[in-house]
Amino acid sequence: MSGEWRVTSGKKAERGEKRSPLATRHSPLLIEGYASLWGVADLNGDVLQAGAFADSLARTGVEGVRMLNQHDARAPVGVWEQIVEDARGLFVRGRIEDWSAEARFAGALSRAGALDGLSIGYRTARARRQGRLRVLSAVELWEVSLVTFPMLPGARFSCCDRNAHDPCGGGLRVSGHQAV
Numbered sequence: 001m002s003g004e005w006r007v008t009s010g011k012k013a014e015r016g017e018k019r020s021p022l023a024t025r026h027s028p029l030l031i032e033g034y035a036s037l038w039g040v041a042d043l044n045g046d047v048l049q050a051g052a053f054a055d056s057l058a059r060t061g062v063e064g065v066r067m068l069n070q071h072d073a074r075a076p077v078g079v080w081e082q083i084v085e086d087a088r089g090l091f092v093r094g095r096i097e098d099w100s101a102e103a104r105f106a107g108a109l110s111r112a113g114a115l116d117g118l119s120i121g122y123r124t125a126r127a128r129r130q131g132r133l134r135v136l137s138a139v140e141l142w143e144v145s146l147v148t149f150p151m152l153p154g155a156r157f158s159c160c161d162r163n164a165h166d167p168c169g170g171g172l173r174v175s176g177h178q179a180v
Contacts, residue, residue: 028095029107033157035118035144037089042152049137056141066143067094069106077103092144106146117150118157
């Protein structure tokens with residue numbers, strides 16, 4: 001059993017047995033990035049038009065949008081604290097919690113740089129065809145997921161420095177965006 005990870009109780013860990021990283025509690029991991037970019041086609045040919053989320057966000061607020069892992073409704077891994085449409089796209093900021101093994105795993109992968117993609121889950125409210133593309137002008141945003149392979153390759157997030165004076169604050173730049 002040497003070298004194998006397994007979830008153990010605190011008493012077993014005191015006896016020198018290895019603890020699984022999934023059994024280790026961490027403080028919430030702050031993340032931010034872009035879940036969508038205006039005018040950029042995803043790998044499926046969908047293009048989001050500026051303002052496409054406005055009605056949905058006005059109705060539900062940030063509280064109505066879930067943070068999931070890999071679009072799995074059974075795997076909420078955190079909470080979005082800010083979702084804003086800006087000149088570039090849909091900017092999101094939130095925290096990955098440690099309330100489940102799934103959430104701790106997502107946090108560990110994010111800290112390691114192995115998980116950094118974002119993907120939106122939505123229902124199309126208004127769209128039109130433009131050649132091979134589908135231009136979405138209004139969508140109902142249900143969730144923003146942390147994903148391994150985003151449908152929109154530029155939809156990425158970064159982990160913020162918890163030890164910084166202003167973590168994820170006005171001084172931090174993500175992909176050229178000054179956080180607001």
